[in-house]
Amino acid sequence: MNWETFxxxxxxxxxxxxxxxxxxxxxxxxxxxxxxxxxxxxLIDNDYAVLRKFEQKASLSTYLTIVIERHYLDxxxxxxxxxxxxxxxxxxxxxxILLERLVSRDGLGIAEASTxxxxxxxxxxxxxLERLAASIVVRQPRRQSSVERTEEMREPASEASAEDELLSxxxxxxARRAGAVLSRELDRMPPEDRLIMxxxxxxxxxxxxxxxxxxxxxxQLYRRIERLVAMxxxxxxxxxxxxxxxxxxxxxxxxxxxxxxxxxxxDPEEGSS
Amino acid sequence: xxxxxxxAEELGQFVEGTLDEPERTAIxxxxxxxxxxxxxxxxxxxxxxxxxxxxQKWGIARWLATAAAVVFVVALGSFSNHEYRENAAGRxxxxxxxxxxxITDCFDTSIRDGEWLLKxxxxxxxxxxxxxKVEEDYGKLKARPLExxxxxxxxxxxxxxxxxxxxxxxxxxxxxxxxxxGVAELRGDDPQTLHARGIAHLLAASTATEAxxxxxxxxxxxxxxxxxxxRAPDNAAYQTDLAAxxxxxxxxxxxxxxxxxLKKALTIDPRNPEALFNQALALRDSDPKAAIPAFQRYLxxxxxxxxxxxxxxxxxxxxxxP
Numbered sequence: 001m002n003w004e005t006f007x008x009x010x011x012x013x014x015x016x017x018x019x020x021x022x023x024x025x026x027x028x029x030x031x032x033x034x035x036x037x038x039x040x041x042x043l044i045d046n047d048y049a050v051l052r053k054f055e056q057k058a059s060l061s062t063y064l065t066i067v068i069e070r071h072y073l074d075x076x077x078x079x080x081x082x083x084x085x086x087x088x089x090x091x092x093x094x095x096x097i098l099l100e101r102l103v104s105r106d107g108l109g110i111a112e113a114s115t116x117x118x119x120x121x122x123x124x125x126x127x128x129l130e131r132l133a134a135s136i137v138v139r140q141p142r143r144q145s146s147v148e149r150t151e152e153m154r155e156p157a158s159e160a161s162a163e164d165e166l167l168s169x170x171x172x173x174x175a176r177r178a179g180a181v182l183s184r185e186l187d188r189m190p191p192e193d194r195l196i197m198x199x200x201x202x203x204x205x206x207x208x209x210x211x212x213x214x215x216x217x218x219x220q221l222y223r224r225i226e227r228l229v230a231m232x233x234x235x236x237x238x239x240x241x242x243x244x245x246x247x248x249x250x251x252x253x254x255x256x257x258x259x260x261x262x263x264x265x266x267d268p269e270e271g272s273s
Numbered sequence: 274x275x276x277x278x279x280x281a282e283e284l285g286q287f288v289e290g291t292l293d294e295p296e297r298t299a300i301x302x303x304x305x306x307x308x309x310x311x312x313x314x315x316x317x318x319x320x321x322x323x324x325x326x327x328x329q330k331w332g333i334a335r336w337l338a339t340a341a342a343v344v345f346v347v348a349l350g351s352f353s354n355h356e357y358r359e360n361a362a363g364r365x366x367x368x369x370x371x372x373x374x375x376i377t378d379c380f381d382t383s384i385r386d387g388e389w390l391l392k393x394x395x396x397x398x399x400x401x402x403x404x405x406k407v408e409e410d411y412g413k414l415k416a417r418p419l420e421x422x423x424x425x426x427x428x429x430x431x432x433x434x435x436x437x438x439x440x441x442x443x444x445x446x447x448x449x450x451x452x453x454x455g456v457a458e459l460r461g462d463d464p465q466t467l468h469a470r471g472i473a474h475l476l477a478a479s480t481a482t483e484a485x486x487x488x489x490x491x492x493x494x495x496x497x498x499x500x501x502x503x504r505a506p507d508n509a510a511y512q513t514d515l516a517a518x519x520x521x522x523x524x525x526x527x528x529x530x531x532x533x534x535l536k537k538a539l540t541i542d543p544r545n546p547e548a549l550f551n552q553a554l555a556l557r558d559s560d561p562k563a564a565i566p567a568f569q570r571y572l573x574x575x576x577x578x579x580x581x582x583x584x585x586x587x588x589x590x591x592x593x594x595p
Contacts (some may be wrong), residue, residue, distance in 0.1 A: 020320050023492070058285025065317040066281040066288075073309055092488070131484070191305035198305070203315040204485065208458065209322060212290045213314070215297070 003048035010060060014043065017064045021072055025085070026093035038075070039068050095121045096132045181239040185232055193228055200225055278310055279303055288317045323496040403459055403469040407452045407476065413445045418479035421517035421554055422547040423472060424510035428579040446480050453477050457493075464505035468514065471497030475518045494518045502534070512538035513548040520555055531555050546575050550584060557587060565591050 007014075018039050022032040043050050054063050089100040095117055102113035114129045124132070186194050192214070199205040207225070211218040279287075279300055286292040287300045304311045408426050417429040456473035459466050471494045478490035498515040505511055512534045519531035532555050538548035553567035568588040575581045 017320065020323075021316075024316055053280075053282075055282060058282050058289055058291070059321075062285035062288050062317045062321055063282050065320045066284050066313045069313050069316055070281065070309075073312075092484075191302040195301055195305040195311070198311060199315065203311070204489065205315055205318065206322075209318050213288055213318065214301070215290055 003051050006051055007043060007048060010064075013061055014040065014064060014068075017061065017068050020065065021069050024069070024090050025072060026090065026095075026097055028094065031094075035072065035075075039071055042071050043067075092132060095124060095129075099129075099132055177239065178236060178241045181236055181241060182232065185235045189228070193224075196221070196225060197228055197232075278307065281313075284310060284314055285317060288314055288321065323493055403456050403466065404472060407449065407456055407469075407473065410445065410449045410452050411476070414449060415443060415445060418446075418476070419517060419521065421520050421551045422513075422580065423475075423517055424514055424547050430579070431583070449476060450480055453480075462500075464501045464508065464511065467497050467504065468501035468511050471495075471501060471518065472514060475514075475521070479521060491518065491521055507541055509538040509542035509545045509548060512541070513545060513551060516548075516551050516555070520551065525559065528555050528559050532559070544574050546571070546580070549574055550580060553584065553587070557591065561591055561594065 015036070018036045019032075021039075022028070022035060027035055050067055054060065085097040085100055086104075089096040098120065099110075099113050099117045102108045102116055103110060106113075108116070110133045114133060117132075118124055118129060186197060189197070196210065196214070199210050200207070207222050208218055210216075211221045214221070216224075283292065283296065283300060287297065287304075292300060304314060404425070411423075412427045412429060414429050415432070417431040420431060453473040453476045456469050457477065459470055461467075474490045474494035474497060478487050478494055481487045481490060495515070495518050498511065498518050502508070502511040502515050516531035516534040516538070519527040519534070522528075532552065535548050535552040535555065538545055539552065542548065549567070549571040553564055553571050556564035556567050565588065568584050568591070571584050572581055572588070575584075
């Protein structure tokens with residue numbers, strides 16, 4: 001096979017995949033162009049080695065999506081270390097990814113991280129930043145801040161009352177306890193159950209898509225998810241984490257895992273099956 | 274223990290549900306603990322769902338080519354049969370004099386011998402519009418969730434009901450969400466189905482409350498409507514509805530793109546009311562001066578409907594603005 005011809009014949013698909021990955025990670029303008037060029041080079045490199053490796057066991061579009069996104073992640077490991085933006089941040093775009101990186105990876109407070117983000121994304125106003133901050137998943141930083149404080153970075157204004165701070169501290173403790181219970185319970189689950197929970201609640205994947213991947217019946221899968229959620233709720237209750245605390249944590253954005261613990265009455269996507 | 278990352282193609286097979294045991298179990302075990310590979314799988318599944326653009330194994334062009342070939346063979350058979358019968362009757366065929374007879378004969382034979390083919394080719398009774406129920410229930414909403422017009426959807430007043438719905442969606446909205454969820458799950462990659470699914474995702478986005486869900490549904494809506502518009506480039510309604518979806522993003526790039534699609538819609542159908550209305554809306558937010566004649570153009574086409582009242586209000590606001 002002439003791999004150059006194959007590459008050119010599928011250039012439109014390749015570009016669609018690149019555009020998709022750019023959209024996923026909020027790459028725009030010159031960043032998107034650079035990534036597009038680097039991705040194409042990656043496919044051409046070493047006499048089209050990546051394409052030659054393709055055995056047509058999967059569709060070309062799926063294969064390319066995985067190869068090109070993996071290429072992006074490899075680039076970012078080099079740049080950022082082993083940190084990954086959350087799905088939420090990726091969907092919200094570049095500014096959210098930066099904000100999350102500063103908070104989750106570098107350990108900055110929301111206020112100072114927001115200041116840094118605002119320096120780069122000057123079009124964002126305070127409200128937009130506030131919305132972004134509310135949308136990101138705050139994880140424990142892996143290390144202390146490596147970003148030096150600059151003059152522009154003001155100390156976060158302390159407007160909260162003592163009572164608010166106390167409540168916030170209590171929430172934080174409850175959130176950590178809940179997070180620990182959840183991690184422990186997820187670790188105890190069989191791998192497929194653990195994967196299902198992550199796909200459903202962290203990645204917000206549709207049950208129909210999940211059923212196809214796992215070769216499972218959609219309705220049975222939905223019941224399985226209900227059962228797993230019920231199990232997690234029981235574990236939380238047993239550990240002394242009240243459902244009201246969970247609701248409070250979700251409302252105030254202090255949680256580590258944004259799982260909806262209430263078993264939904266009915267999943268809308270089950271409607272047609 | 275986390276083993277080495279699986280090969281890209283193996284992950285692809287997992288996404289497509291074509292991986293057999295024991296490889297599937299091995300991948301599940303890996304994905305349960307590897308966030309990187311899980312992210313790849315989730316995104317690849319989303320690309321597959323959204324794009325619906327992977328060249329089909331049995332593409333429409335090949336279908337048409339095959340159909341043409343079969344028609345030709347059947348017609349040739351019919352011609353031979355006709356010629357044979359004409360010769361047997363002691364009369365030479367004269368295509369000019371006997372054209373009508375010949376064509377009728379060909380058609381009869383084709384229909385008889387190629388019934389299976391006609392099932393695929395003949396327009397037949399038009400397929401039911403998957404959006405009928407959605408359009409009907411949209412009309413029962415208390416407030417219109419989208420400011421832009423959707424092709425074929427009736428007018429619903431656009432109140433902002435702040436505070437009224439704090440407890441969640443009202444019943445008509447829940448019904449509409451249910452309808453939309455059903456349509457969104459339809460299978461098929463013909464323009465009508467893609468368009469219907471796009472509209473369903475758009476309505477899901479416009480009635481959702483979580484930012485995450487809104488973005489995800491809107492992104493699906495735009496991808497599907499774009500694909501419908503690509504596949505039926507002369508359909509003004511598809512261009513208009515794609516523009517309506519883009520307008521919900523609220524940013525300049527999406528608005529510019531929406532305006533481009535609306536221009537295309539108006540090239541196809543210059544008096545398309547939905548396109549004229551949406552064009553005026555898009556311009557109102559990007560170029561208010563240009564929006565004034567745009568609303569006037571709309572009112573020239575539709576001077577008296579409830580949509581016209583909205584257009585008139587917007588026009589007055591623009592004219593009063595300093």
